Amino acid sequence: MERTTRLVNFDAFHQGQDMDLPRTINPPIFRGSTVLFDNFAELSLANSGKYQGITYGTDRMPTQRAFEEAVRELEGGALTRAFQSGISAIINTFLAFTKSGDHILVCDNAYAPTVHYCTQILTKFNIETTFIPPAAGEEIQSYLKDNTKLIFLESPGSNTFELQDIPAITTLAKKRGIITVLDNTWATPLYLDPFALGINISIQSATKYLTGHSDILMGTVTTDHPHAATLQEYYRITETYTAEEDCYTALRGLRTLALRLRQHEQSALAIAQWLESLPQIGNVIHPALPSHPQHQIWQRDFSGSSGLFAFTFKEEYPAEKLAAFIDSLQLFGIGYSWGGFRSLITAAKYNRTQTSRYAGKMVIRLNIGLEDPGDIIKDLTAGFEAMT
Template sequence: MKKQTQIINAGRDSKWTRGVVNPPVERASTVVFDSVKEMKHAIANRGNQTLFYGRRGTSTAFAFQDAMVELEGGEGCALYPSGTAAITNAILAFVKAGDHILMVDTTYEPTRDFCDNVLAKFGVETTYYDPLIGEEIESLIKDNTRLIFLESPGSITMEVQDVPTIAKIAHQHDCIVMLDNTWSAGIYFDPFAHGVDISIQAATKYIVGHSDVMLGTAVATEKYWPQLRENSYLMGQCTSPDDLYLALRGIRTLGVRLKQHQENALKVARWLESRDEVDVVLHPAFESCPGHEFFTRDFTGSNGLFSFVLKDSNTKALNEFLDGMHHFKMGFSWGGFESLILANNNMARLRTATDVRYNTAVIRLHIGLEDPDDLIEDLAQGLERLKASLSQ
C-alpha cells in the first residue's frame, strides 16, 4: 500500500470506527463489568487494547495507537501528554541506577536537561557524542551502556546521523537504540528498517499539525514493547481522547501538508542561500548541511524546518531583524500550519561533545503553509533591517 493511502486508512479498523468514518471520541475513567468473568478477562488482557481502566485507554486511544504503528512500523505505541514526556519516560522504562547512556550532542534542549538534572540524580550516567560520529560510537560504549539515543536531523543545527551504522554497532553490544523521529513525522524516515528499536515523536508537531494539542508517542519493536508499555503505565502516563481525536484527524492531511511544507521550505532555503548576509543554510536536503549524504541515502523527503547562519550579527541587529517580522512569529515548537522563527546566539551552551561550528547567530525557521513569496519578502525586509543596524 502506498504511503498516502496508508495515511488515510491508518487506525480506521471497523472495531474502532463502528460504522462511521472517524473513530468516535470515547471518554472514560472507570470501566464497569457485569460479571466476575468479564472483569477477570479485562484484567488478563489489560495490555492488549481491552477496556480495563481509563488510564489504559479507550477505543479512541487504541485507534490512534494502531495508526502510529501502521505509519511507523513496530509492535505497539505508548502515548504521552507531550513529546518531552515520551522521551523521558521511554528512557526511564529501560534504565536503572548504575547504567550509562549515550546521548547525541544535538539533542532537544529539554532532553539534555533531563539527563543532567534527573537521570544524574538517579545514578544514571550520560555521555554526549558528536552526531556525525558514525562507527566511532563503539569507542564510547561501556560495559554498562544501556541505550544510545539519536535525533536526526539534530535540533537547531540539523546534523543528519548515520543511523544504520550506529544501530548495528549498538546491537552488537546489546544496547537499545532510541530515535527522536519527529522531524520525519514517521513518514520520510523508516526507523525500524534502519535498526531503531524505539521511535519517539512529539506528535504535538506534524502529526497534530495545527498547534493546538500537546502529545507524544513512542513506537517500539516486539522485543521492547511490553517493557515500554508497562513501565509507562506505572508512571501514570495517559492522554486525553479529545486530543487523540484531533491527532487522528491531523494524520489524514499529514501527507499533503508535509509536501507543501517541503515545497515552501525549499523555495525559501534556496533564496536564503543566495543572500550575502547568510553564511550557510542548514537544510538536510542541501549539501551544505552536515550529514547530507545520510539524508540522501535514508530519507524520502523533507519538511518545513531548517536553519541558517548569519555571516555577521550582534544583539541589537538581531533584535531589529526579529522584531519587525510580519508573517514569521517568534514561538517555541513547530510543525503547525504557521511560520515561526527563533534565533540562537550562543550555541556553546547547548554543546558539550562537539566543537561549536558557528560563531554567529543560528536562525531556525519553520516554514508554514503561507505563500512562500510572502515569507521571502518578510525575510528580505528583516535582512535589510539587520544590515542597517550593523552599519550604524
C-alpha cells in the same frame, strides 16, 4: 429528591449502547474514569487481569487506541503508546529501558530538555550519560562502556541539524545488545524509516507534524518486536494515558500529514535555496541542501525533508539589528515548537559539550509553515531591509 435520584442513576454508557449509534468517519471521544462492567463475572475477570475489554479510564480509551494503532502502522513498528508530550515520551523511554548503574550515550545536539533530563534527573538514579558528537557514526565505539545500555539519537539534531550515521551506530549497537532510540520528529516516519535502519525505538513529538496545527502537546513511542513487551508493561504499570480529546485531534492531524509535509518540504527548500543566494547569509543549515556537511547521509537514509531549518549571518550582528529583523516580520510568529501551519522564528546561540562549527554564532531557526512561499520570501526580504 426524585430528580436527584434520577441524576445519580443516569447511566450514559448503557444508554449509548442501547441506541443505534451513528457511524461517524472519525471515532467518537469517550470521556470517563469508571467503565461499567455488565455483571460480577466480568468484574471478577477484571480483578484477575483477564478481562478482554477496557477496564478503566487509564486503560487506553478507544480514541487513544485508534491513534496509537494509526501511528504504529505508519511507523511499521510492533507497539505504539501515546504520552502527554514529546518530552514525556522521551523521559518515559529512558525510565522504561534503563536501570540504576546503566550508562547511556546521547547525541550532543539532542533537544535541550532531553539533555537536561539526563544531566539533572537520570544522575539521581545512578544512570550516567556520555554525550557523543552531533554527527557521530562508527567512532562512537570509543565511547562505549561495559554497562552501556542505550544510545539515544536525534537526527537531524535540534537547531544545528547535524545528522548521525544511524546504520553505522545501530550495527555496532546490535553486536553489543545495546538498545537504540531515535527522536525522529523532524523527518516523521514518512521521510525516515527508523526500523529499516536498525533502530529499536522510535519517538515522535506528535505536537509537531503529526498533529500539525499547534493546538495540542503529545508524544509517541513505537518499538520493534523485541522491546514491545517492556513498553507495554511499563505503560500498564504506570497507568499512563493521554486525553481522548488530544488523541482525537492528533488522529485528525494524521489524516493530512503526507499532504502537509509535502508542502512544508517544497516551501522550505525554495526558501533555503533563496537564502543561500543572499550575500549577507553565512550558512543555510538544511540537510537536503548539497552544502550541508552530512548531505550524503541525508541522501542515503531519508526520502524527504521537512519544513524546519536554520541559517547564520556572515556577520555577527548586535541585538538591536537582530531585533529589527525579527520584530518586523509579519508572517512569522516568534515562538517555540514547530511543525504547524504557521511560520515561526527563533534565534539563539547553542552551547555544546563537543566542538561545533556553529559555536558562538547566532543560529536563526525557521519553521516554514503553509503560507505561500512567495509571500514568506517577501516577508523575509522586508525583514532584511529593516536591518540596514
